[in-house]
Amino acid sequence: MTGFRRIAQLWRERPAGRLDRKLSVVFLFLIMLPMGLITYFAAERYTASIEKNTVAYVSQLSSKMMGKLDDYVNDMMKISIIPSYLNEIQSGLDMSNRYYEEGGPSKAADRPNESEVKLQITRKVERSIYFMNNIKEGTSNVYLFDLYGNPYFVVKSGGSRSNLQQYYEGWRKLATAANGRPVLVSTQEIAVPAGSKQYMFTVVRDIIDKSYHSIGTIAVDANIGVIENIVTDLEDTTRGKTFILDDNGTVIYDSEKKYLARSMNEHAALAQVTGREGSFRMTIEGEPQLVVYKKSEKTGWLILITVPEQPLMKEAFDTRRITIAAAVGVTGFALMISLVLIYALMRPLRSIVQHMKQVQTGNLDVVFPVRRRDEAGLIGISFNRMMARIKQLIDDIYAMEARKKEAQLESLQHQINPHFIYNTLETIRMTAVLHDDAEVGEMVQLLGQQLRYSIHAGSEIVEARQEWAHIKAYIELLNYRYGDRFVLSLPEEEAVHSIRVMKLLFQPIIENAVNHGFDETKAVLHLTITHEREGDHHIFTVADDGLGMPPAALVRLRRALEEEQPQAAEGRGIGLRNVHERLQLRYGRAYGLAVQSEEGLGTTVRITIPSDDTEQHLRTGVG
Numbered sequence: 116m117t118g119f120r121r122i123a124q125l126w127r128e129r130p131a132g133r134l135d136r137k138l139s140v141v142f143l144f145l146i147m148l149p150m151g152l153i154t155y156f157a158a159e160r161y162t163a164s165i166e167k168n169t170v171a172y173v174s175q176l177s178s179k180m181m182g183k184l185d186d187y188v189n190d191m192m193k194i195s196i197i198p199s200y201l202n203e204i205q206s207g208l209d210m211s212n213r214y215y216e217e218g219g220p221s222k223a224a225d226r227p228n229e230s231e232v233k234l235q236i237t238r239k240v241e242r243s244i245y246f247m248n249n250i251k252e253g254t255s256n257v258y259l260f261d262l263y264g265n266p267y268f269v270v271k272s273g274g275s276r277s278n279l280q281q282y283y284e285g286w287r288k289l290a291t292a293a294n295g296r297p298v299l300v301s302t303q304e305i306a307v308p309a310g311s312k313q314y315m316f317t318v319v320r321d322i323i324d325k326s327y328h329s330i331g332t333i334a335v336d337a338n339i340g341v342i343e344n345i346v347t348d349l350e351d352t353t354r355g356k357t358f359i360l361d362d363n364g365t366v367i368y369d370s371e372k373k374y375l376a377r378s379m380n381e382h383a384a385l386a387q388v389t390g391r392e393g394s395f396r397m398t399i400e401g402e403p404q405l406v407v408y409k410k411s412e413k414t415g416w417l418i419l420i421t422v423p424e425q426p427l428m429k430e431a432f433d434t435r436r437i438t439i440a441a442a443v444g445v446t447g448f449a450l451m452i453s454l455v456l457i458y459a460l461m462r463p464l465r466s467i468v469q470h471m472k473q474v475q476t477g478n479l480d481v482v483f484p485v486r487r488r489d490e491a492g493l494i495g496i497s498f499n500r501m502m503a504r505i506k507q508l509i510d511d512i513y514a515m516e517a518r519k520k521e522a523q524l525e526s527l528q529h530q531i532n533p534h535f536i537y538n539t540l541e542t543i544r545m546t547a548v549l550h551d552d553a554e555v556g557e558m559v560q561l562l563g564q565q566l567r568y569s570i571h572a573g574s575e576i577v578e579a580r581q582e583w584a585h586i587k588a589y590i591e592l593l594n595y596r597y598g599d600r601f602v603l604s605l606p607e608e609e610a611v612h613s614i615r616v617m618k619l620l621f622q623p624i625i626e627n628a629v630n631h632g633f634d635e636t637k638a639v640l641h642l643t644i645t646h647e648r649e650g651d652h653h654i655f656t657v658a659d660d661g662l663g664m665p666p667a668a669l670v671r672l673r674r675a676l677e678e679e680q681p682q683a684a685e686g687r688g689i690g691l692r693n694v695h696e697r698l699q700l701r702y703g704r705a706y707g708l709a710v711q712s713e714e715g716l717g718t719t720v721r722i723t724i725p726s727d728d729t730e731q732h733l734r735t736g737v738g
């Protein structure tokens with residue numbers, strides 16, 4: 116009852132609702148943590164996916180846009196090389212160069228038909244210019260210059276540059292340095308005769324005749340409206356802004372036209388541009404932006420496309436809010452179900468606790484009502500079985516205590532008989548000594564020692580040396596009777612003599628060997644006791660070379676040793692059964708006797724007992 120009362124006390128002293136709180140916290144973490152992580156990673160993955168797809172899509176659009184710009188610029192460059200193949204332009208420029216080389220208008224008075232010559236040059240050159248102006252849609256004007264900087268052009272509907280000479284020197288230097296290769300000039304702000312401002316980008320080239328001499332310069336202008344037409348579709352898709360810059364960081368085009376022809380070398384965005392294409396995030400004017408960039412391999416122009424994150428991520432944010440709301444709803448529903456389950460689980464457990472408290476007060480007639488065959492019901496069934504077993508054990512203890520008292524009374528009553536026997540044997544021995552019969556006196560003395568060792572109350576555990584002395588006296592008595600026909604061999608190791616063994620462990624086995632193994636036809640029966648150590652066990656072996664047992668008798672003996680309540684035998688093996696039961700009662704089912712025998716060869720009894728440390732551990736565990 117002590118262990119059971121301790122369990123009930125622990126239940127009574129536990130903090131109220133402790134298990135409920137633990138289960139609630141466990142369910143909370145098991146539900147909220149996975150749901151939170153799943154929601155977070157799903158939202159982040161969705162956002163990253165949108166950004167990745169946007170970058171890929173914008174990069175694809177920018178590649179197409181850059182391809183269109185490259186094609187357009189390439190067409191402008193092709194237009195710039197036409198004068199090198201048209202004889203009419205070359206002859207016109209040659210005439211213009213000779214005309215101005217000879218003094219130009221200042222010498223007109225000395226030359227007849229001067230005006231006709233000038234008109235002829237202009238018509239020859241401008242007729243081809245009209246042709247080149249209409250080759251490529253979107254080009255504003257084509258300007259031809261002779262070696263003296265005299266321009267020839269045809270005015271289109273958009274007008275022409277009013278400050279043409281301001282740019283000629285720069286163009287001429289670039290063209291001359293390029294040695295006939297086209298040069299792309301970034302956007303310039305120009306003035307037209309109408310007084311408004313326009314922005315142009317230009318391709319200039321040195322005009323080379325068939326003899327590989329420079330005869331002039333060509334400049335092909337294109338309005339940035341051409342770029343705007345290409346970029347419009349992209350900006351409608353991205354809802355952002357587009358910047359196109361040349362190698363020097365000068366803005367060729369920007370969506371708002373705030374930075375045209377201005378340098379952006381110091382802008383923070385350019386510092387993050389690495390490689391030919393990529394993307395990064397930055398804040399522009401207080402608004403987070405996704406910036407995608409790509410650089411043209413042909414023109415060297417860099418396109419920067421800014422995409423505002425707010426409209427881009429709007430769908431992702433909406434999806435995140437919906438996901439979080441769904442996760443909160445599912446988590447709340449799961450927690451509600453968890454609380455219901457916890458209540459359903461704890462209710463029968465609390466009932467069991469109440470029943471245990473009643474048991475603690477001494478009421479052993481409580482019965483747990485089992486309503487369902489679930490785990491709680493199985494606990495209730497086990498509780499009911501435990502209570503039934505406890506009551507049975509209590510009844511058994513009462514019965515054992517009653518029998519023990521009776522045995523104690525009988526023991527006190529029987530203590531008179533051994534003293535009477537000891538005194539009688541001593542009287543017989545003294546009489547034999549007085550009549551000079553030393554052998555009878557010795558036998559009586561040995562018998563008295565045997566009886567004292569067997570009957571005398573005292574410790575149930577003795578050293579092996581005491582057992583050796585007892586069985587030596589027993590063998591000596593037998594030899595008085597049979598005339599030295601029994602030879603006993605004992606372990607000689609001193610350490611074995613001090614091993615603590617159960618009292619009267621060996622004598623019944625020796626007696627069984629003498630009674631059932633002694634062969635009258637043999638001169639001597641050898642009885643040998645040996646010892647060995649196996650782990651935490653002491654192994655004693657009692658062997659004889661007597662008659663042995665037939666297989667059927669050996670089977671019956673082994674069955675008698677293992678049965679809890681063996682049937683009455685013919686008398687054989689009762690001593691062995693007594694020793695075996697005593698060993699198992701004291702040490703447990705793992706210990707006892709094991710018998711081997713062969714008919715005509717003898718019998719061996721193996722005794723297994725624990726070492727002193729193991730015995731102490733067993734007794735502590737039992738206690």
